Amino acid sequence: MVNTMTLTWEATREFAVMAEYSTYGSVVVLQVNNPPVNSFSYHVRQGLVDGLEKAQRDPAIRSIVIMGKGRTFPAGADVREFGTASAGMMPDLLSVLAAVDTSPKPVVSAIHGTALGGGFELALASHYRLAVPSARVGLPEVHLGILPGAGGTQRLPRVVGVKTAIQMITTGQHIKAQQALSLGLVDKIVQGDLLKEAVSFARSIEGRPVEDRRISQKTVPDAEKVGEVVDAARKTIIRRARGAIAPMTCVQAIQASVLPFDVGMQRERELMAFLMTSWQAPAQQYAFFSEREVRRWSHPRDKRVNFKTAKPRVIKSVGVVGAGTMGVGITISLLQAGLKVVLLEVNKKQLDRGITTIQKTLSQKSASQRMSLLTTTMDYSALSDVDMVIEAVFESMRLKKEVFKKLDSITKPQAILASNTSGLDIDKIAAVTKRPDKVVGTHFFAPANIMRLLENILGKHTSAETIATAMQLGTTIGKVGVLVGNCPGFVGNRMLGPYVTEAVFLLEEGADPQDVDKAIEEFGFAMGPFRMGDLSGLDIGWRGRIEKGLTTEQGPPPATPPLYRRGNRYCPLADMLCMQGRLGQKTGAGWYRYEPGSRAALPDPVVQQMIREYRQEHGFKKRTISSQEIVERCLYPLINEGFHILDEGIAARSMDIDVTYLFGYGWPRHTGGPMYYAEKVVGLEKILRSLESYQAQYPDHHYLQPSPLLRDMVAKGTSLAALGTDSKL
Numbered sequence: 001m002v003n004t005m006t007l008t009w010e011a012t013r014e015f016a017v018m019a020e021y022s023t024y025g026s027v028v029v030l031q032v033n034n035p036p037v038n039s040f041s042y043h044v045r046q047g048l049v050d051g052l053e054k055a056q057r058d059p060a061i062r063s064i065v066i067m068g069k070g071r072t073f074p075a076g077a078d079v080r081e082f083g084t085a086s087a088g089m090m091p092d093l094l095s096v097l098a099a100v101d102t103s104p105k106p107v108v109s110a111i112h113g114t115a116l117g118g119g120f121e122l123a124l125a126s127h128y129r130l131a132v133p134s135a136r137v138g139l140p141e142v143h144l145g146i147l148p149g150a151g152g153t154q155r156l157p158r159v160v161g162v163k164t165a166i167q168m169i170t171t172g173q174h175i176k177a178q179q180a181l182s183l184g185l186v187d188k189i190v191q192g193d194l195l196k197e198a199v200s201f202a203r204s205i206e207g208r209p210v211e212d213r214r215i216s217q218k219t220v221p222d223a224e225k226v227g228e229v230v231d232a233a234r235k236t237i238i239r240r241a242r243g244a245i246a247p248m249t250c251v252q253a254i255q256a257s258v259l260p261f262d263v264g265m266q267r268e269r270e271l272m273a274f275l276m277t278s279w280q281a282p283a284q285q286y287a288f289f290s291e292r293e294v295r296r297w298s299h300p301r302d303k304r305v306n307f308k309t310a311k312p313r314v315i316k317s318v319g320v321v322g323a324g325t326m327g328v329g330i331t332i333s334l335l336q337a338g339l340k341v342v343l344l345e346v347n348k349k350q351l352d353r354g355i356t357t358i359q360k361t362l363s364q365k366s367a368s369q370r371m372s373l374l375t376t377t378m379d380y381s382a383l384s385d386v387d388m389v390i391e392a393v394f395e396s397m398r399l400k401k402e403v404f405k406k407l408d409s410i411t412k413p414q415a416i417l418a419s420n421t422s423g424l425d426i427d428k429i430a431a432v433t434k435r436p437d438k439v440v441g442t443h444f445f446a447p448a449n450i451m452r453l454l455e456n457i458l459g460k461h462t463s464a465e466t467i468a469t470a471m472q473l474g475t476t477i478g479k480v481g482v483l484v485g486n487c488p489g490f491v492g493n494r495m496l497g498p499y500v501t502e503a504v505f506l507l508e509e510g511a512d513p514q515d516v517d518k519a520i521e522e523f524g525f526a527m528g529p530f531r532m533g534d535l536s537g538l539d540i541g542w543r544g545r546i547e548k549g550l551t552t553e554q555g556p557p558p559a560t561p562p563l564y565r566r567g568n569r570y571c572p573l574a575d576m577l578c579m580q581g582r583l584g585q586k587t588g589a590g591w592y593r594y595e596p597g598s599r600a601a602l603p604d605p606v607v608q609q610m611i612r613e614y615r616q617e618h619g620f621k622k623r624t625i626s627s628q629e630i631v632e633r634c635l636y637p638l639i640n641e642g643f644h645i646l647d648e649g650i651a652a653r654s655m656d657i658d659v660t661y662l663f664g665y666g667w668p669r670h671t672g673g674p675m676y677y678a679e680k681v682v683g684l685e686k687i688l689r690s691l692e693s694y695q696a697q698y699p700d701h702h703y704l705q706p707s708p709l710l711r712d713m714v715a716k717g718t719s720l721a722a723l724g725t726d727s728k729l
């Protein structure tokens, strides 16, 4: 047994490289020092190889510890290096790990923070693994469109079996230390000072043979079942992947783990090369960095106002007005982040229902603690002391104005007043208050406690401090906050308009709702527009169209041509469903029918008949519409609207639009988001030419008219990235 007290703590620091070399008697500690996440950039790899070689040369050294400095064990390859010259510079990660695996002196990985991707692969190549209780490990490469290409697909199944390896690698989940211990991925959980414990542990295993500690030399425990396991997993993985190629490619690599290690490694390399050179990997890596980049916001029309210059107010308590679908979800999010909430509702039954939902949703363990942060009330004066209010009452301008007037008179003067409106004019709401600088839109997405997007809308008078506070609140409660300007529908719902409109036009021409949904779902969306409409409730859009005077509860407004409204083509099929009381899932019928208690969308002959009669009545000839046309007709107008949004300065960067769609609308991540997809996958010129061609066929579908910005960019060969920095915004 080694007594930790006998350790020499006057370590000799040999050189301050990105893998610092220190000796503690017979133990070398290599500490990776590459903040913030200790990723394996070239200098780290070189530092580790140098350190390992030096340790092998020194006869006084008998064991080696690898750990991370600062907040974490290495979190993987340096993704920013991918595709650059330094990514290919030797030593690559594979040779670092080979040096670890074949080291004749035992190597111990001592994990704190997160050992992810290449970081965890390094740990798996080591002969022993220690972890602090709060550590997490995992192979999340699938989210970057690649696979664990430094032996992860070969070593992990040798420890946990093919079945668990498929589960871990295709979901990219992070595993907590305790679970890692029970799976055999960690040898010991250590309390106290990790460095001391690791050195002490390393001393305790000095002199023991390392051969039987090498995972690469083990066999896969459930090797004989590999075919069966892969067959069973295939269907679920393909369905969940929604067009992403990385998950099934990971499975193929894992399948090769039953072969000799070197053969499996060769297969892993080939499959990694296939993914690395696909168009999906850069798209997913763009999505990863964009999610983080949107935190560095700037005012879309005044770049001087930005995350660096603006300071947020401290928010400790928040009032939520309205305990409906959104108010309750928002309350849960705030409570989960440890904020005090005063929830106000005018309808007692609704309030009670809300409280029950909140109680049920908060996790068992922390429910009572979280619930103690909640005050519920029907009295507006209870909001007098909160730092911020988020209003989530019905979507009616009249009502919102009334509520904001009240809030303005009751809350303390410095309190921020936010609206969760899904598209109403923030300036009109702000205008009824004496503090328009403190009014902002905070648009959550349903279910608000689950969906990650927070679309923050700045009004004409919203101050930098208010914007910074709304963005900071998003971070505090674990959301991805995006800053956008004020216009009907803001960014997300505004772009959805052309998409849904064009989807309904496709019904006129011959598609059924299920044809459109199938094509869009094959593209990668979780739900097509009609299933989505049924889920959200068709009355939301209907009420909006009634409010805009486009239709009435009884049908088209008097003296209106049936297929036109205000000079634009209009399809009333959705209105016709609503007039029949078919409002979607909640009424058991919408574009589809639903069996009681089931959410499965079943094609409905009644709807098909209604569409047939409509086509006959208006002289539409049914034709077969290809999936490609469906995808282009629905998505290109949505993308086109994105260009209008950029042109008008409603979004500062195309990245803000992409993140909005990735996190709020289920846009498939492996395509990077609508604007990235348009530029990098399809090509702007092709988008433009397709819009022009469809517009020639349907001259009165106004959404097909290409945006002037798109035309201009194609003519000049401008890139979206350049637009974000050099535009007129």
Ligand SMILES: CCCCCCCC(=O)CC(=O)SCCNC(=O)CCNC(=O)[C@H](O)C(C)(C)COP(=O)(O)OP(=O)(O)OC[C@H]1O[C@@H](n2cnc3c(N)ncnc32)[C@H](O)[C@@H]1OP(=O)(O)O
Residues within 6 Å of the ligand: 036, 037, 039, 075, 076, 077, 078, 079, 080, 092, 093, 094, 114, 116, 117, 118, 119, 121, 140, 141, 144, 147, 148, 149, 150, 152, 269, 272, 289, 292, 293
């Ligand atoms: C044949 C070829 C052989 C090639 C072999 C390839 C080997 C492989 O298998 C490939 C890999 O390792 S790919 C990387 C796998 N690792 C990951 O996916 C972890 C990604 N990072 C995270 O999850 C969180 O950042 C994490 C949980 C770590 C930390 O979360 P936080 O919320 O605390 O912090 P973030 O805001 O997310 O991150 C802080 C800053 O670090 C940047 N960053 C994170 N991970 C990075 C990474 N792996 N590479 C480069 N930069 C990275 C992140 O962008 C952020 O930067 P700033 O926004 O500028 O602050």
Ligand SMILES: NC(=O)C1=CN([C@@H]2O[C@H](COP(=O)(O)OP(=O)(O)OC[C@H]3O[C@@H](n4cnc5c(N)ncnc54)[C@H](O)[C@@H]3O)[C@@H](O)[C@H]2O)C=CC1
Residues within 6 Å of the ligand: 321, 322, 323, 324, 325, 326, 327, 344, 345, 346, 347, 350, 391, 392, 393, 394, 395, 396, 399, 403, 420, 421, 422, 423, 443, 444, 445, 446, 536
């Ligand atoms: N449901 C959704 O998917 C989304 C809705 N939104 C927006 O969020 C807001 C709320 O929508 P939902 O939660 O779906 O509506 P909801 O109908 O579920 O809830 C609204 C609640 O506000 C209460 N209320 C009405 N007048 C009030 C007043 N004067 N003071 C306090 N409470 C009052 C109602 O009793 C009701 O409980 C709307 O502006 C909507 O457009 C935004 C994003 C998504």
